[in-house]
Amino acid sequence: MQGKYNPEKIELKWQKYWSEKNLHKADTETSKEKFYCLEMFPYPSGKIHMGHVRNYAIGDVIARYKKMRGFNVLHPMGWDAFGLPAENAAIKNNVHPAKWTYENIHHMKKQLNRMGLSYDWDREVTTCSPEYYKWNQWFFLRLLQKGLAYKRASYVNWCPECATVLANEQVIDDKCWRCDSVVSQKELEQWFFKITQYAEALLKGCDELIGWPERVVLMQKNWIGKSRGVEVDFYVEGSNEKLRIFTTRPDTLFGVTFMCLAPMHPLAEKFDINPDNLETIKSKYGDIEVKEGFFTGQYAVNPLNNERIPIYIANFVLMEYGTGAIMSVPAHDQRDFEFAKKYNLPIKVVIVPKDSAAVRQCGSAEERIISPGASELISAFEDDGVLINSGKFSGLECNEAKDKIIEHIEEFGIGNEKINYKLRDWGISRQRYWGTPIPVVYCEKCGIVPVPEKDLPVILPEDVKFSGTGGSPLLESDVFLNVKCFKCGGGARRETDTMDTFVDSSWYFVAYCFENEQQREKANNFFDFNSSLIEHHPSLSYWMPVDQYIGGIEHAVLHLLYSRFFTRVLNELGISKTSEPFLNLLTQGMVCKETLRCPQHDWLFPEEVKDSFCIHCGCAVTKGRVEKMSKSKKNVIDPDVLIQRYGADTMRLFVLFAAPPERDLEWSDKGVEGAYRFLNKLWTIVYKYIAAVRQCDSATETSELPNYHTVILLRKTHQTIKKVTNDIEKEYHFNTAIAALMELSNEMSSFEAKTDEDKAVLLLAIKKTLQMIAPFAPHIAEELWESIGEKNSVFEHDWPEWDENLARDEEIELVVQVNGKLRAKILIPAGLSDDEVKQKAQNDPKISEIIGDKKIKKIVVVKGRLVNIVI
RNA sequence: GCCGGAGUGGCGGAAUUGGUAGACGCAAGGGACUUAAAAUCCCUCGCAGCUUGCUGUGUGCGAGUUCGAGUCUCGCCUCCGGCACCA
Numbered sequence: 001m002q003g004k005y006n007p008e009k010i011e012l013k014w015q016k017y018w019s020e021k022n023l024h025k026a027d028t029e030t031s032k033e034k035f036y037c038l039e040m041f042p043y044p045s046g047k048i049h050m051g052h053v054r055n056y057a058i059g060d061v062i063a064r065y066k067k068m069r070g071f072n073v074l075h076p077m078g079w080d081a082f083g084l085p086a087e088n089a090a091i092k093n094n095v096h097p098a099k100w101t102y103e104n105i106h107h108m109k110k111q112l113n114r115m116g117l118s119y120d121w122d123r124e125v126t127t128c129s130p131e132y133y134k135w136n137q138w139f140f141l142r143l144l145q146k147g148l149a150y151k152r153a154s155y156v157n158w159c160p161e162c163a164t165v166l167a168n169e170q171v172i173d174d175k176c177w178r179c180d181s182v183v184s185q186k187e188l189e190q191w192f193f194k195i196t197q198y199a200e201a202l203l204k205g206c207d208e209l210i211g212w213p214e215r216v217v218l219m220q221k222n223w224i225g226k227s228r229g230v231e232v233d234f235y236v237e238g239s240n241e242k243l244r245i246f247t248t249r250p251d252t253l254f255g256v257t258f259m260c261l262a263p264m265h266p267l268a269e270k271f272d273i274n275p276d277n278l279e280t281i282k283s284k285y286g287d288i289e290v291k292e293g294f295f296t297g298q299y300a301v302n303p304l305n306n307e308r309i310p311i312y313i314a315n316f317v318l319m320e321y322g323t324g325a326i327m328s329v330p331a332h333d334q335r336d337f338e339f340a341k342k343y344n345l346p347i348k349v350v351i352v353p354k355d356s357a358a359v360r361q362c363g364s365a366e367e368r369i370i371s372p373g374a375s376e377l378i379s380a381f382e383d384d385g386v387l388i389n390s391g392k393f394s395g396l397e398c399n400e401a402k403d404k405i406i407e408h409i410e411e412f413g414i415g416n417e418k419i420n421y422k423l424r425d426w427g428i429s430r431q432r433y434w435g436t437p438i439p440v441v442y443c444e445k446c447g448i449v450p451v452p453e454k455d456l457p458v459i460l461p462e463d464v465k466f467s468g469t470g471g472s473p474l475l476e477s478d479v480f481l482n483v484k485c486f487k488c489g490g491g492a493r494r495e496t497d498t499m500d501t502f503v504d505s506s507w508y509f510v511a512y513c514f515e516n517e518q519q520r521e522k523a524n525n526f527f528d529f530n531s532s533l534i535e536h537h538p539s540l541s542y543w544m545p546v547d548q549y550i551g552g553i554e555h556a557v558l559h560l561l562y563s564r565f566f567t568r569v570l571n572e573l574g575i576s577k578t579s580e581p582f583l584n585l586l587t588q589g590m591v592c593k594e595t596l597r598c599p600q601h602d603w604l605f606p607e608e609v610k611d612s613f614c615i616h617c618g619c620a621v622t623k624g625r626v627e628k629m630s631k632s633k634k635n636v637i638d639p640d641v642l643i644q645r646y647g648a649d650t651m652r653l654f655v656l657f658a659a660p661p662e663r664d665l666e667w668s669d670k671g672v673e674g675a676y677r678f679l680n681k682l683w684t685i686v687y688k689y690i691a692a693v694r695q696c697d698s699a700t701e702t703s704e705l706p707n708y709h710t711v712i713l714l715r716k717t718h719q720t721i722k723k724v725t726n727d728i729e730k731e732y733h734f735n736t737a738i739a740a741l742m743e744l745s746n747e748m749s750s751f752e753a754k755t756d757e758d759k760a761v762l763l764l765a766i767k768k769t770l771q772m773i774a775p776f777a778p779h780i781a782e783e784l785w786e787s788i789g790e791k792n793s794v795f796e797h798d799w800p801e802w803d804e805n806l807a808r809d810e811e812i813e814l815v816v817q818v819n820g821k822l823r824a825k826i827l828i829p830a831g832l833s834d835d836e837v838k839q840k841a842q843n844d845p846k847i848s849e850i851i852g853d854k855k856i857k858k859i860v861v862v863k864g865r866l867v868n869i870v871i
Numbered sequence: 872g873c874c875g876g877a878g879u880g881g882c883g884g885a886a887u888u889g890g891u892a893g894a895c896g897c898a899a900g901g902g903a904c905u906u907a908a909a910a911u912c913c914c915u916c917g918c919a920g921c922u923u924g925c926u927g928u929g930u931g932c933g934a935g936u937u938c939g940a941g942u943c944u945c946g947c948c949u950c951c952g953g954c955a956c957c958a
Binding site for chain 1 (some may be wrong): 872873874875876877882883884885886890891894895896897898910911912937938939951952953954955956957958
C-alpha cells in the first residue's frame with residue numbers, strides 16, 4: 001500500500017489483524033519466562049481521558065517490548081465498576097446503575113482497542129458482576145473466620161438529609177456535597193478489616209519494595225507511622241483510678257506539669273465536672289484551629305517524682321491514638337507550651353542543650369521551675385540534650401535517659417515499653433447500593449450470622465429505586481432484606497451495607513491470573529467452595545507477583561496499601577505464594593495543560609478566546625497556570641478528537657515523547673504535530689527507498705563497506721539499538737529512546753543509497769527502526785514492516801541485537817582542556833594509549849601556543865573523552 | 872510544622888561514575904521549491920562583546936572540595952507533592 005500515510009486505515013487494519021490472530025493472548029502452557037504487566041484498571045466513568053491514555057500507552061510499550069524480548073506476557077485489562085457515580089447517574093437520569101456501567105464499559109473498551117493496546121481480553125474482569133464480587137464476599141467470610149473482619153461503633157460523617165454516611169472527600173466545608181446540609185459526626189456500627197494487625201508486617205515489607213519509587217515507599221511508611229515509646233500509669237489523687245498515657249519522650253517525664261484527656265476518655269465521665277464544659281470541648285474535637293481545654297478539678301501523681309499534676313480535658317487529644325490521654329511537658333513540646341501559656345500553667349525545664357555554656361545558663365532554670373510565667377522561654381526546646389531536674393537521671397543524654405527511664409518504669413511496674421502505629425483499621429461499610437453486599441444476616445436469636453459459602457453470591461436486588469434520599473436503596477427491597485437465619489431458620493434481616501470499592505481493587509490482579517470467568521470458577525482449587533484443602537493454584541503461582549505495575553501517584557497509599565494487605569492475607573490463607581503483590585511500580589505523572597481565565601466567565605475553553613479576549617464579554621483573558629486536565633477547568637483534550645485527526649500512533653508517540661513517564665506532562669498541540677511529522681517522515685523514508693530496497697536479496701551485516709556514509713549509517717544503527725534498548729530496559733526512559741530513533745531517521749533521510757551495499761545497509765537501518773518503533777507506534781510499524789516485504793507480525797520477531805564492534809566509533813573527538821577550560825577539539829583514532837593521546841593533545845598548534853613556555857604540572861586523561869593539561 | 876521531590880535556552884526536555892552543558896522535539900528568524908498557499912527541504916538559533924571567528928559568560932542564590940561541578944559537600948531562596956493536633 002503506497003501513497004500517503006493514512007493512520008485510520010492502517011490502524012483499523014492492524015487492530016483487526018491482531019485480534020483475529022489472537023496475538024495478545026497470554027500462553028497458558030509454556031516454558032517461557034513470564035512477565036506480568038499491569039496498569040491500574042479504570043473506573044468506567046463514560047469515556048477515557050488523557051490520564052488513561054498516558055497510563056495505558058506506557059503499559060503497552062512495556063508489554064509489547066517484553067513480548068519482543070521473548071517473555072510470555074500477561075497484559076490484562078478490566079473495570080473497577082462499582083462506585084458512587086453510577087448511583088448518581090441512576091438518581092439523575094433514572095437509569096439502573098448496571099445499565100449505565102455496562103454501557104460505559106462497552107464504549108470505553110472500544111476506545112481502548114482503538115488505541116491499539118495489546119490486551120488479552122479473555123481475562124477481562126468486571127468488579128460489578130456477581131461472578132467477580134462473590135469472591136469479595138468469600139474473602140470477607142474468610143476474614144471474618146480469622147477474626148480479621150469485625151463490627152464496631154465508630155464516628156462517621158453523617159448527612160441527616162440524605163440519611164447516609166459520607167466519605168471524608170464528600171464533605172465540603174462541613175457540608176454535604178449533594179444537598180448542602182451540615183454534616184455531623186455520628187456514631188455508627190461499621191464493618192472493619194483489621195489491617196492494623198499487619199502494621200509491622202507491612203512496614204517490614206517496605207524494605208522488599210526495591211522496585212518501587214522511594215517516595216511511595218516512604219509515604220507507605222509514614223502512613224503506617226510507627227513510633228516507639230512507653231505507656232505510663234499516673235495515679236489519680238484520691239481514687240483507685242490509674243491514668244495511663246503514651247509518650248515517645250520518657251526522658252521528659254520529670255517535666256510534666258499537667259495532663260490532658262480526650263473529651264471521650266472514659267475517666268471524664270467519672271470526674272465531677274460541668275457537663276456543659278465537656279460538651280463545648282467535645283464540639284471542638286477535631287477542630288484544628290483552636291486548642292481548648294478546661295481543668296477537671298482532679299490531680300494526678302507523677303509516678304517518678306510524686307509531683308501533683310492538674311488534669312485537663314482538651315479538644316486536641318485524640319481518643320484513637322495512644323491511650324486517649326497525654327502527659328504535657330510544655331518546656332519541650334511546642335503544642336503543650338502554647339496550651340500552658342494560654343492557661344497560665346507552669347513550665348518546667350528538664351532538658352538543656354549539650355554544650356556547657358547553655359547548661360550553666362539554664363542552670364538558673366532550677367530556681368524558676370514551676371513558677372508560672374517566670375520562664376523566659378519563647379518556645380519549647382524540642383531538641384535532644386542533657387537532662388536536668390530529673391532526679392537520678394539528671395546529667396544523662398536524652399537517648400540514654402530514654403532507655404534508663406523505660407527500664408525504671410518497667411522495673412517498678414508503672415508501665416511498659418510500647419510501639420504505636422498511626423495506621424487505623426480499614427472501615428469498609430458503605431450505605432450504598434452499587435457495591436458488594438456484605439454477606440451476613442442479623443438474627444434476633446443468633447445475632448450476626450455469616451452467609452454460608454455455598455449460598456454465595458449474595459446478589460444485589462433489582463427491585464430498587466434511586467431517589468437520592470432516605471439512605472441505601474437496599475433498605476427498601478423486601479426480597480433482599482427479609483431472609484431466614486442460616487443457623488436457626490428463624491426470621492432474619494440481611495446486612496444492607498455494601499463494601500468499599502477499594503475491596504474490589506485489592507485483589508483484581510489475582511483474578512487476571514485465571515483465563516476467563518467460567519474457567520476461573522471451575523478450574524481452580526482455592527476458589528472451590530467445597531474444598532477444605534486450600535492450595536496454591538498453578539496459574540497463580542506462575543503469574544504472581546505482578547512484574548510491572550503502572551498507575552497514578554494518587555494511589556500511593558490507599559490502593560497500594562490495601563493490595564499489600566490483601567496479598568498478605570491471601571498468603572496466610574495459603575492461596576498466594578507471594579506476600580508482596582507488585583515487584584516493580586511505575587507512578588506516572590499527570591497530564592497537564594494551560595488554563596485560560598476570564599474575569600467574568602472564569603475558566604474558558606480555547607474556542608472561547610479570540611486574540612486573547614473573551615468572545616462573550618470582550619475581557620482580556622489571562623493565561624492561568626498549567627494544571628492537571630479537568631473538565632471544570634476546561635483544559636481537557638479529548639483522545640477521540642486526537643485519534644480522529646492524527647491516529648492512535650501519533651497520540652501514543654507524543655505522550656511518550658513529551659516527558660519521562662514519572663514526570664508531569666504538559667500538553668502541547670504543536671508537539672503532537674511534531675510526533676505526526678516524525679511518523680510521516682518515517683513513512684516517506686520507507687517508500688522513497690522501497691523500490692531500490694526491494695531489489696536487494698537480503699540485508700547484509702558486513703562491516704567491510706567502502707562508502708564512508710554507509711559505515712556511518714551502519715554504526716548509527718547499532719548505536720541506536722544499544723541506546724534504545726538501554727533506555728527502555730534501565731529506567732523506562734521512552735522520551736530519550738524515541739529521540740534516538742528520530743536521530744537515526746534523520747540520518748536515514750539524508751542518506752543516498754547508490755550501491756547494493758548502500759541499499760542493504762539502509763534496509764537494515766529501516767528494519768531495525770521499525771522493530772524498535774513498534775512498541776511505541778505499533779500500527780505504522782506493522783504496516784511498513786509488511787511493505788518492505790516481511791511476513792508475519794513485527795511482534796513475532798525478536799527485538800534487535802546490536803554488535804558492540806559495529807557500534808564503536810573509529811575516530812573520537814578528543815576534547816582538550818587547559819586548566820579545565822575547553823581549548824580545542826581534535827579528531828584522533830580510537831584506542832590510542834594515554835601517552836599517545838597526551839602527545840597528540842600537546843602537539844595541537846592551538847594548545848602548544850597556549851602552553852607556550854609555561855610549565856606543565858599535570859595531565860589528566862579521561863579515556864575516549866578528554867585531556868586536561870594543568871599549567 | 873514534619874517528610875519527600877524539583878529548579879538547566881523563548882518552551883517541553885537531554886547530559887554514563889564528577890569529564891564537550893543544551894541531544895531530540897516545539898516555537899522563532901532566514902532561504903529554496905510554488906502563480907500562490909499548505910506541505911516538504913536547507914540554514915541559523917543560551918546570553919554578551921567585537922575583528923563573524925573567537926573571547927568572555929552561563930544549569931535558582933552564596934560558599935567549598937577537585938585538574939575539572941548541572942552532577943559531590945555546606946548554608947540559603949523559590950516552587951510542587953505527601954502527611955499533619957500522632958503525644
